[in-house]
Amino acid sequence: MSNPELTQDEIRQADRNIRRRKWLAIMFVAPLLLFIFVTFVAPIGTMLYRSFYHPTVAELIPDTLTQLDEWSEESGDLPPPAALNAFAVELQALAAERLSGKLAEEVNRGYPGASSLIKSTARAVRRVDLAELQSSGGQLVLDANKKWSDVNVWRAMKKSGSVFKDDFYLTALDLERSPQGEIIQRDTQIYLDLYWKSLKIAFYITVLTAIIGFPLAWYLANAPSRIANTLMIFVLLPFWTSLLVRTTAWIALLQTNGVVNSILMSLHITDEPLEMLYTQFATVIAMTHILMPFMILPLYSVMKGIDPSYFRAALSLGAKPIPAFIRIYMPMTIPGLSAGALLVFIISIGYYITPALVGGTDGQMISNIIAFHMQSSNNWELAAALGSLLLLLITLLYWLYDRLVGISNLKLG
Template sequence: MPQFDLTTNSNKVQSVLTVEEMAQSRKIQRRRKLIAFAFVTPLLVFVMIAFIAPIGTMLYRSVYNPTVAQLIPDTLEALSDWDESSDARPDDAVLNRFAVELRQLAIDRDSGKLAEEINRGLPGSSSVIKATGRKMKKMDPALLSSEGASLLIATKPQWQTVEIWRVMKKSGAIFTDSSYLTALDLDRNSDDEIVPRDTQVYIQLYLKSLKIALTITLLTALIGFPLSYYLATASPKTANTLMVFVLLPFWTSLLVRTTSWIALLQTNGVVNSVLQYLHVISEPIEMLYTEFATVIAMTHILLPFMILPLYSVMKGIDPSYLRAAMSLGAKPIPAFIRIYMPMTVPGLSAGALLVFIISIGYYITPALVGGTDGQMISNIIAFHMQSSNNWELAAALGSLLLALILLLYWIYDRLVGVSNIKLG
């Protein structure tokens, strides 16, 4: 009779079962991953629509400006052969083409768009283009094709200068770094060299915004740290009651909170009236529409963002550490500084990061209470988006602000990471 090795057959069956179990396990894992991905998909779509797409659009708009190229394509094609570094204006053929296109723009009521774009590179040229457009609108296109140059110069002598044609050729580039150069208070000269502008505006605004944001962060930390410590060590009833007052600003409209500061800080407001009643001052102090008003109002609005992270960390610190240090002979203040405060660093750093990032991008409160003196870079970005319609410059300013925040966050992450390693 044939002999069968039962042990070998049993191992083969176990091996087959093991392979089948592994395949089943992988199938179950894939199904779980698909289910998890399905749950995460709405969040990913929301992040794409509300965060990544707007930032990508902003970065693209900061270097993409096809307006001039779409308005006067023939003129820009003719200008491509002109040496802009020379002292001679383009020849009459270029001016003739421009006269014909300017006439059509005036008929289509688009000459104002061209004037707006050229005026950004050469202030004062807007009126020249608009006035010339109105004049060319009445001309015969056949006449402009042959005598356009002389008619342009006769209408406005500025068409004889080289600078306006340099700016027009420069503005005709579809992709350009001019918005970033303007945002950094730089410009290109006739030799295509990057040089500083005569008036430094935006760099000062960035520095001013950083100073205001850092001041607000410091004030919220100084006010929020002792209050958070008291909330963490107080009885539950007292802590809950005080927490209601901490959260109260979240239940009040931002516009209401800001306008209340207007009532407090204005010349005949509550603060000046009280100080005059107490004979502290003899005449009202100008507090509204200043940098001081921006700092005070935003400190009040952003204070909960510092208190809540600090409170959550302090609530988890075991008070026995401090008692043990004092029982071993340490004095209260040194023990608090050397033992308790290092353990609050995560809450303090998280609160500082929240307050700083929110404050540097705030524009509603500075616009209402800060006036000209208390405005930040975010207000200028909003101005270029809403009033001047210079979306390219607004996008460049916003991109640089984003880069600045990311740089500061990287520095923060490095510093907090090093401090956590030392504490560990």
């Protein structure tokens, strides 16, 4: 900066110019930044927040929860009569407003079976006189079903009443809290298995696209440009074709009486149609097909830049072609291969549509279970927790991609 040629004034002028240009750049970027913030970042933030903030039960039965605060869950005794009476009164109010179902749903997550318990009891107390409930409602509740005498129901209710909680993350990791408050593993392993399966499926797809894509990319990069350009259309057409179309095509191909089975049977390779649709195999093969271009394009552009004379030189110096290919050529394709592999892996790990349509039960991935909890079991908080974990995984991979490849070097078509 201390350029002797420039006067103080000129330096200040230059600084001002730089600052002005910086502001100009910011002004250009700001609208999109703001837009992405509102339409994209904030929604994801809302989801993250939801995964640990859950006030529903606290809003439904505030009095009962206040009363339960006094009760020590470890004692093994039932909550005091005052708490039970408060619960009876609030349950009646909920039943009148048709909200007892909501409470039932929430508590059921901590104590399977609580739903039917709460709903049938809500019906039992619905028409009881309020004064009677206030004085002896607790006993009515206990008499309505013997399960109410199980301390664990009340523990579950108290626990579901806390506003900030890590329960959803525990569930998402197949963990739970024992009555003593320790974190223990659940009996059934569901979500970790599913994460593991998604990683495995994504890995298979990545490897398959690499193995299948490599020869084609090589041929495209080395064929005469007229042929290569024509053939490139056949790579790009699937890329530009709707995902739904390609998935539809695989349904038509893989179903029991579908095209593939018909061909196999007419060639007498098999007598019975193979069961391919609605399996993990269908997910892997269809997604491999769909994600192929993401592997072929970066591979192709790297291979295009490799000077064939290296390889030829090695051969003319007496190297055997296969070792020469592995030692000389392959290492030079690593940038394309890693870019393609990371991209395919990132995209496939969070895939939803294709597994949902062709995957059956065992071809489902983590995205599908998130959608399931969003749409079918209405457990939005668990969906948010599962989604947050997936997001963490993706962020790591994204960071890796940016470090290795550089996100702005992404090739499109």
